Amino acid sequence: MSWLFGGSKKNDSNTSASAEHQQIVQDEGKAQHALGFDPSQVTNVSSIISTPGALDPSRLHPLAGLERGVEYLDLEEEQLSTMEGSRSLIPSRGWTDDLCYGTGAVYLLGLGLGGSYGFFEGLKNIPPNSPGKLQLNTVLNHITRRGPFIGNNAGVLTLTYNLINSSIDALRGKHDAANSVVAGALTGAIFKSSKGLKPMAYASGMVAAAAATWSGAKSFIL
Amino acid sequence: MSADHSRDPCPVVILSDFGGAFAMGVIGGCVWHGIKGFRNSPMGERHLGAVSAIKARAPVVGGNFGVWGGLFSTFDCAVKAVRKREDPWNAIIAGLFTGGSLAIRGGWRHTRNSAIMCGCLLGVMEGVGLMFQRYAAWQAKPMAPPLPEPQQAQPLGA
Numbered sequence: 608m609s610w611l612f613g614g615s616k617k618n619d620s621n622t623s624a625s626a627e628h629q630q631i632v633q634d635e636g637k638a639q640h641a642l643g644f645d646p647s648q649v650t651n652v653s654s655i656i657s658t659p660g661a662l663d664p665s666r667l668h669p670l671a672g673l674e675r676g677v678e679y680l681d682l683e684e685e686q687l688s689t690m691e692g693s694r695s696l697i698p699s700r701g702w703t704d705d706l707c708y709g710t711g712a713v714y715l716l717g718l719g720l721g722g723s724y725g726f727f728e729g730l731k732n733i734p735p736n737s738p739g740k741l742q743l744n745t746v747l748n749h750i751t752r753r754g755p756f757i758g759n760n761a762g763v764l765t766l767t768y769n770l771i772n773s774s775i776d777a778l779r780g781k782h783d784a785a786n787s788v789v790a791g792a793l794t795g796a797i798f799k800s801s802k803g804l805k806p807m808a809y810a811s812g813m814v815a816a817a818a819a820t821w822s823g824a825k826s827f828i829l
Numbered sequence: 830m831s832a833d834h835s836r837d838p839c840p841v842v843i844l845s846d847f848g849g850a851f852a853m854g855v856i857g858g859c860v861w862h863g864i865k866g867f868r869n870s871p872m873g874e875r876h877l878g879a880v881s882a883i884k885a886r887a888p889v890v891g892g893n894f895g896v897w898g899g900l901f902s903t904f905d906c907a908v909k910a911v912r913k914r915e916d917p918w919n920a921i922i923a924g925l926f927t928g929g930s931l932a933i934r935g936g937w938r939h940t941r942n943s944a945i946m947c948g949c950l951l952g953v954m955e956g957v958g959l960m961f962q963r964y965a966a967w968q969a970k971p972m973a974p975p976l977p978e979p980q981q982a983q984p985l986g987a
Contacts, residue, residue, distance in 0.1 A: 697841065704845070711848025714895055747934065755896075759888035762851050762895065801880060 695825065702773035709769045714762035721757030725749040764814065768794040784822040791818030839906040843899060850898025851891045858890030859883050901927045917955035924951030 699705050729749030733742050772790035776782045795814030799806040836842055866882025867875050904923035909915060928947025932940045 706852060707845040707848035708841075709848065710851050711844040711846070711895075711899070714851050714892075715844070715847055715899070755889075755892050759892040762848075762891060763855060763888045766852050766855055766891075801884065 696828065702769075702777070705773060706766070706769045710762055710765045713765040714758050717761030718754045718758035722750045722754030724757075725751070725753030728753065764794060764798055767797055768814070768818065784819065784826070787818040787822045788815050791815040794818075839909060843902045843906060846902035847895050847899035851895030853891075853898075854894025855887055855891030857894075858887035861890070862886040897927065897931065900930060917952075917959060920955050921948050921952045924948045 695705070697704075697708050699708070726746060726749065729746035732749065733745050737745075768790050771793050772782075772786060775786045775790055779786065792811045792815040795810035795812065796807045798814070799810040837845060862882040862885075863879045867879040869882075870878025901923055904926040905919055908919045908922045908926075912919065925944045925948035929940050929944030931947075932943035935943075
């Protein structure tokens with residue numbers, strides 16, 4: 608505790624000369640601790656440079672804060688979202704990132720799934736004994752009929768889901784599975800809102816189940 | 830020119846561009862086809878017409894936008910990876926490839942014309958962007974501080 612209350616008790620017993628000497632040694636030790644080298648040893652520039660520890664970046668100047676290593680610029684718009692529970696598979700900076708990445712991923716997934724379904728459907732429906740160009744065209748037609756249809760619908764669903772989800776997140780100030788399920792239910796209801804109550808309920812349940820599955824999978828992966 | 834910090838690094842930005850372009854297309858398509866369906870319906874069925882037009886057409890517009898944006902982003906990343914530099918030519922080359930690959934089922938002439946059209950469009954866009962950048966740099970150019978007022982000559986001994 609000598610650093611707090613002053614370590615003068617031991618010095619009392621010493622003679623004044625030795626106390627003085629000790630004081631000088633202590634000062635030198637302090638200076639060496641602060642500067643990284645012993646200032647009494649320094650005579651010219653070359654001896655500063657050659658002194659071990661003189662150019663240690665962590666001791667150059669305390670205000671420079673160099674001992675923390677390289678610090679990258681913290682740009683305001685690069686800040687990750689700090690909302691509770693908002694961590695997802697890809698780092699997100701806010702609702703626009705969630706929207707773009709979510710919609711893009713699900714749209715591509717739907718496009719790919721629908722496209723491969725159309726591919727096999729087209730392979731089955733190739734007219735017999737047809738030339739190669741017609742065969743290619745048949746397959747391509749089936750791909751471009753199925754792929755964009757499923758992709759567009761999945762994309763619109765995800766777009767609505769993400770908009771509602773981010774709104775609920777912003778209102779509640781946090782994100783959890785309940786938000787996802789509610790957003791999914793609302794999305795399904797809106798998606799089938801022009802078909803009557805029963806399809807609305809079915810779609811609502813299905814999208815809510817999908818959202819719950821996604822939330823569960825996310826918590827399992829993370 | 831410093832690096833663009835508002836965009837993510839290359840492989841993942843394709844997903845973001847797909848989603849962003851799709852969202853832009855769907856929302857724009859809702860407005861466009863909502864108004865179109867509203868105006869083209871008979872009196873008394875205008876709201877129904879708007880809703881059915883949105884339902885039928887807005888996802889398709891979104892899909893077209895999304896495929897265009899995603900393909901463009903993919904080609905942009907590919908061109909960047911091959912050329913190992915970032916300049917307006919990247920966007921123009923990516924536009925050529927995008928326009929060409931979207932029109933590839935229409936035959937060679939259609940593909941070529943579409944590619945050139947798309948490349949020119951991207952070239953104009955990049956040119957306008959460069960112009961704005963130059964203008965902003967000119968506006969924010971460093972100014973020399975005003976010179977201090979010259980001291981009045983004092984007669985000696987005054």
